[in-house]
Each structure stands twice: as structure tokens, then as C-alpha cells.
Amino acid sequence: MINMYEVSETNKMIEEENLDVRTITLGISLLDCIDADLETLNQNIYDKITKTAENLVKTGQDIEQEFGIPIVNKRISITPIALIGSAACKTPEDYVTIAKTLDKAAKEVGVNFIGGYSALVSKGMTTGDELLIRSIPQALAATERVCSSVNVGSTKCGINMDAVRLCGEIVVKTAEATKENDSCGCSKLVIFCNAPDDNPFMAGAFLGVTEADAVINVGVSGPGVVKKALEKVRGKGFEELCETIKKTAFKVTRVGQLVAGEASKRLGIPFGIIDLSLAPTPAIGDSVAEILEEIGLERVGAPGTTAALALLNDQVKKGGVMASSYVGGLSGAFIPVSEDQGMIDAVNAGSLCLEKLEAMTCVCSVGLDMIAIPGKTSASTISGIIADEMAIGMVNQKTTAVRVIPVIGKDVGEVAEFGGLLGYAPIMPVNEFGCEAFVNRQGRIPAPIHSFKN
Template sequence: MINITEVGETNQMIEREKLDVRTITMGISLLDCVGANVDDTCEKVYGKIVDKAHDLVSTGDAISRDYGVPIVNKRITVTPIALVGASVCHSSDDFVRIAHALDTAAKKVGVDLIGGYTALVSKSMTAADEMLIRSLPRALSETDIVCSSVNVGSTKTGIDMDAVALLGTVIKDIAYETRGHDSDGCTKFVAFCNAPDDNPFMAGGFHGVTEGDVVVNVGVSGPGVVSRALDDTEGRNFEYLCETIKRTAFKITRVGQLVAQEASRRLGIPFGIIDLSLAPTAAAGDSVGEVLEKMGLDRVGAPGTTAALAMLNDQVKKGGIMASSYVGGLSGAFIPVSEDKAMIEAAGRGYLTIEKLEAMTCVCSVGLDMIAIPGDTSSGTISGMIADEAAIGMVNQKTTAVRVIPVYGKKVGEQANFGGLMGYAPIIAVNRTSCDAFVTRGGRIPAPIHSFKN
């Protein structure tokens, strides 16, 4: 239980340091929603989501009022739709109909986002997987709050390069279909390697097949709290710096644990995990980049940035894991460029490049996230970026991801605006040297030698 001293500290973190619970996410299995045909399946999908999640938003709001803890988003994740629709969908159009059912159900219960329009193709694609992937431009342009992911690789299986090559073209098509809004459809899609089954954050959240029927997961956020704590560490050694981050991460995670347990009790649904990621926003004082700069960097992106991020990520996990018995999801430090004020500024001034961001993904929580690139970037280049990130994840046995936005009609130096938590971002340069002959070879990159552990 949280004691009275922790209550006082928590109030200060909320009032002055932008602490919030970023999301309460309900995971719902749709494996029992497969019907006789697409219409029947859509009806069952809609019915189960509305039945299970009808109290999610009101419960989240009540907990926020009762405890004074801001809960920014309420979200839903579902079973990967490529699995749900495999036996009844015979075209990409059929999958788009399920996307509309998800969108309609999520709006009915009032959540902010729904994730799980997903395919898991780390070894190869089934016909259903490929149909879902090809449906993405329509599905994400015709719906409002549906989020999608494709897991293209894993440490155990290697990387499905056929899927990687296809996704380069699909992402370009999503950008074109949503060109009237700075290609914001791409903000709702992410390509993964080693995707976790219990991630409450979007766009990559889905309800894995290893999960129960319904579960409550919570994602906490607190870069502003960590940043304020580091004000007292100037000139101190690394031991003091690490201890400060660990203690702060513990307190942040305790808040998430309280909210998760209370949501589980009120909803009558099992508690799943706490994702203790530091998830920034574009607001001043709520930035992972600012945390890195307070460690001693003049600007995020300077030499030493990767080392600072590695230490931050590790200390957040060490502190947070003691505050909850069930830590999962992604858990660490996010570096989404468009959602982080310090990173937006660094990218705009040229301090933070694609190459430096890729190096940072080796040690952060996810990967190349919310990066706006020129609209005329080739599909082959985007596939190459996905392959590079997947390789980092595969070899290092960690989750990596790519969420890039080729903003249709915009060039380096211009700005894209995505709104809300998605923020805004300068268009940054990419290496245009062709990799087409590599990414289109066909087949898969085999798993690394250290995958053979039994």
C-alpha cells in the first residue's frame, strides 16, 4: 500500500512535475468472435468490445477524480485481426470491414484508441496476413482511432524480408491516402521486431494470444518528474545520478500500480502489467530529451547521448521493477521525436539525425518513433530502415520498431503537425542511397546463432 509520505510526494509530482498515468488499456480476446462469415464476425467483434469495455472510460474518470491522478487516455487492445479474420476474410476489403467494426465499437465505448489491427509475420506471411497488410492504406484512412502493427521479425525466427519489402510500399500508400492531414495515417502504424504481447501503448498495442480473455494493463509516464529530480544532481557523480533516477522511477511506478489495482477491482477484470515507460509529450517540461540534457549534454544528439540514454533506460527499469510484481509491455524510455519538445528542437537544428536516432534505439525502449521524413522518400529506403531496426532488435534480443511518416508533399526543413499527443515534427533528411536490390531479394534473414537456446 502507498503510505501518507508517498501520497504527499505523489501530489507534488502531479501538480508540479506533469506526472500522469498515460493510459489504462483493456486487452480483449476476440478469438471467440470468429463467425460464419465477415458480417457475422464483425457483429460479434462489435458486441464483445462493447460488452467488455462499456465501463472502462467512466471507471478511469472516477479513479482519476478519487485519487487526483491524471489518466490521459483509455484504450483497448484486441487479438491480432489477421488471426481473427483468417477463416472468413477472402480479400483486403473484408479486413477493412473488420477495421470499421473496431472503430465503431471503440467510439461507442468512448475510448481514445484501439489497437490490434495487426499481423504477426516474423517468419513468413499467410494469405490472411498479406491481405491485412495490403488493406492498411484504406483501413487507416477510413477509420479514426484504429491503430495497427506488423511484427516482421524476432530473435527466434529471423526477419521476414518479404513483409519488410511490402511495408515500404504500404507506408507510402498510407501517407498518400492521408495526405490532407500531413500523412497522419502513418502515426497509427508501427513495424516491430520482438513485439510484446501485453503492450498498452499505441500504435503497437495488441492483445497477444498468450493472454487471458480480458485484462487491464496500465502505462505510466513521468519524464517531467525525473527531470525535476535531476535538478539536484548537477556536479554529482554517476552513483548519485543513478540512485536518483531509480528512486524516482519507483515512485512513478507505485502510482501506476495503485491505479491498475483499483481499475482491476472496479471493473472486475484481472490486472495484467504495468508498463513503466517514460513517455514524453510535446509540452515543455515533459521531455525525455530534457532529462538527457540535464545529465550533462548540451543538446540531445551530442556525443554521449547514447550512453546517457542507456543509463536512463536501465535505471528506470531497476527502480520501477521493485514497485510492481508485474512489469511488462515495453518499459523503459521512449524517444518519439514529434512527441518530445527537446527532441523536436534538436532535430530541427540538425543535432539529432536519423543515424544518431538509430544508434539510440539500440539502448532505448523501442526504436525509430514518430519521425517525419520527406514525402518523396522511396519505399525501398523505408523498407531498409525497417530492416535495420529489426536487425538491431533481433541480434540484441530486444523490442525495436519503426514509425516513420513520409509526409506527402513536404521537404526537409518544413514541419508536420499531427495534433494531440502525437505533436509536431520537423521533416528531417534520410540517406537516399538505394538499398532496393537488398530489400527485394525475397525470403527471410535467418535468426542469429544465439537464438538456439533450449
């Protein structure tokens, strides 16, 4: 049982160390909305979302006030729309009408984002999948709160290189479609390998078909809390360092468990998972990079960075699983550039480059995240970046993702401004040698031998 003593213990973390519940995400299955008539389908989707989520925002606000725990976002994840729309949608424009319906429903219930404008194509693409993927640039340009993702690979299936090639083109087109706002549409588009069914974090959230009709997933974040705790063990050995991270992660996860239980009870919707992810914000003192530097690095990107991140990620998971019976989603440490002031500073200092970030993704929770690159970067180069990251996920049996933003009209040395939790990012250089002949090969990269476990 969680008691009020544990809540009181977190007051200092909340007031001084940027502890927050980053999101309550309500997962809603839209499988019962499917209809061959597009107008009926859109109406079904709107009615299901607005009815199921009508009390989500108010419930989150009530819990905030009652327990004094900041809940930054209230969000919705839905069944991948490529599955829901395939019977009714015959063109990319048809899918865009669904994106607009999702945006309208999100605004009606007051959530910050709705995720699930998605396709799962790790082994192959249906006609509906391809139409949805091709609609993404227009859909993200025409909406404010809709987030999109495409899962192009898995350890079990390999990497769908036809989808990887298409996604590189779609990232460029999305950047062009939103170039007036520093190509910010790309900040709402994630390309995955091994995407989990229960991720509450945007922009990659969707509700997998293995999930219930509705479910509450909660994402907790506390980089500032971990950083503060580690200040007390400077110069100590690895055992004490690891124990401190683990104990701190336990306390942070218990806060999420409390919020998840309350939200589930008040909404009458089953609790799914707690996602304990050290997700930074642009706020000073809320940085994963600063944790790594507290561990002993002069700057993130220095030799030892990958080892320090591996240690951090593992101890966060170990502490989290002791605090809740249901830890899932992504859980661990995020390393987005634009959302982490320490990462931004490391890029500006020259210690952190794209290749080092790729190495770090081998041991972190997600992948190449919120990285601004020159607007002139070719689609084939972006596809190559995606393929590299998907390979890391496939071989290592972990979730990896790419959220890169080719900022149209800007180049290395300039800055892209996204605002809010998305922050700002220096434009990072990209290797300019080509890979077009590689990404233009058709078919898929086979799954690794260790995937064959039947």
C-alpha cells in the same frame, strides 16, 4: 500495500512536473468471436468489445477524481485481427469492414484508441496476414481511432524480408491515403521486431494469444518528474545520478500500481502489467531529451548521447521492477521526435539526425518513433530503414520498432503537424543512396546464433 501517504507524496509531481498515468489499456481477446461469415464476425466483435469495455472510461474517470491522478487515455487492445478475420476475409476490403467495426465500437465505449489491427509475420505470412497488411492504408484512412502494427521479425525467427518489403510499400500507400492531413495515417502504424504481447501503448498495442480473456494493463509516464529530480544532483557522480533515477522511477511506478489495482478491482478484470515508460508529450517540461541534457549533454545527439540514454533506460527499469511485481510491456525511455519538444529542438539545431537516432534505439525501449521524412522517400528506402531497425532488435534480443511518416508534398525544412499528443515534427533528411537490390531479395534473414537456446 500502497497507502494514501504515497498518493500525497505524488501531488507535487502531478501538479508541477507533468506526472500522469498515460493510459489504462483494457486487453480483450476476440478468439471467441471467430466466424466464417463476415457479417456475423463483425457483430461478434462489436458485441464483445462494447460489453467488456462498457465501464472502462467511467472507471478511469472515477479513479482520476478520487485520487487526483491524471489518466490521459483510456484504450483497448485486441487479439491481432489477422488471426480473427482469416476465416471470413477473402479480400483486403473485407478486412476494412472489421476496421470500421473496431472504430465504431471504440467510439461507442468512448476510448481514445483501439490497437490490434495487426499481423504477426516474423517467419512467414499466411494469406490472411497478407490481406490484412494490404488493407492497412484503406483501413487507417477510413477510421479515426484504430491503430495498426505488423511484427516482421524476432530473435528466435529472424527477419521476414518479404514482409519488410511489403511494409515499406504499405507505409507509402498509407501516407498517400492520408496526405490531406500531413500523412497522419502513418502515425497509427508501427512495424515491430520482438513485439511484446502486453504492450498498453499505442500505436503498437495488441493482446497476444498468450493472454487471458480480458486484462488491465497500465502505462505510466513521468519525464518531467525525472528531470526535476536530476536538477538536484547536478555535478554529482554517476552513483548518485543512478540512485536518483532509480528512486524516482520507483515512486512513479507505485502510482501506476495504485491505479492498476483500483481499475482491476472495480472492473472485475485481472491486472496484467505496469509499463513504466518515460513517454514524452509536446508539453514544456515533459521531455526525455531534457533529461539527457540534464545528465550533461549540450544537446541530444552530441557525443555521449547513447551512453546517457542507456544509463537512463536501465535505471528506470531497475526502479520500476522494485515497485511492482508485474512490470512488462515496453518499459524504459521512449524517443519519439514529434512528441518531444527537446527532440524537435535538437533536430532543428542540427545535433540530431536519423543515423544518431538509430544508434540510440540500440539502448532505448522502442525504436525510430514518430519521425517525419520527405514524402518523396521511396518504399524501398523505407523498407531498408525498417530492416536496419529490425536487425538491431533481433541481434540484441529487444523490442524495436519503426513509425516513420513520409509526409506527402513536404520536404526537408518543412514541418508536419499532427496535433494533440502526437505534436509536430520537422521533416528530417534521409540517406538517398538506394538499397532496392537488397530489400528485393526474397525470403528471410536467419536468426542469430545466440537465438538457438533449446
